[in-house]
Amino acid sequence: MTDGLDWRVAIIGYDPIRWVRYLDEYARQSGEPEPSMDNGRRKTHFVQYIDDKSLRRAFYQALLDIEWLPSKIHSAVMSELGLSLQKRKSDIEEARTLTLNVLVDECKARMRENGEQPRGGIHDSAVAEIAARHGMTAEALKQRITRLNKKRSRK
Numbered sequence: 001m002t003d004g005l006d007w008r009v010a011i012i013g014y015d016p017i018r019w020v021r022y023l024d025e026y027a028r029q030s031g032e033p034e035p036s037m038d039n040g041r042r043k044t045h046f047v048q049y050i051d052d053k054s055l056r057r058a059f060y061q062a063l064l065d066i067e068w069l070p071s072k073i074h075s076a077v078m079s080e081l082g083l084s085l086q087k088r089k090s091d092i093e094e095a096r097t098l099t100l101n102v103l104v105d106e107c108k109a110r111m112r113e114n115g116e117q118p119r120g121g122i123h124d125s126a127v128a129e130i131a132a133r134h135g136m137t138a139e140a141l142k143q144r145i146t147r148l149n150k151k152r153s154r155k
Contacts, residue, residue: 009047011059057081094151097144103130104145 050056063069063077078085107126111118118125124138131141 011045011047011050011055011062013043013045013058094148097148100130100134100141101145101148103133104141 045055047059050059060077060081064074064081069077075085078088104123104126107129108122111122111126116122116125127141127145128138131138134141
């Protein structure tokens, strides 16, 4: 017997809804029996034998979920899928700005509920608080929110 491993890369298909239920059940108290996700209908595809374009695409998408994948491979996979790294990064930043905007709105609601009247107004104070929590300047967060609102109004 050798010390090395023989690797085969495979895609194992699963139902995303069943997976979420599995994770939810798995979080139950210890001592309870572990839930079973596999109902015998999962299908394994060895990558070297895939000739179906949709399965290849699924494999490439799965590769993009691997965080430790080197950037050159990541870029090549995105290129093969016809995706733009720049577009993906801008979508991530837009989602981040949307989240920060929601946090600002929640902060403003909390301040109003508490009857706070900060100097400069509730909006500016909420922006400054959220920006500080996330390691940004208030001006940078204001700019991001302004750009987001302009982008939304154009759509």
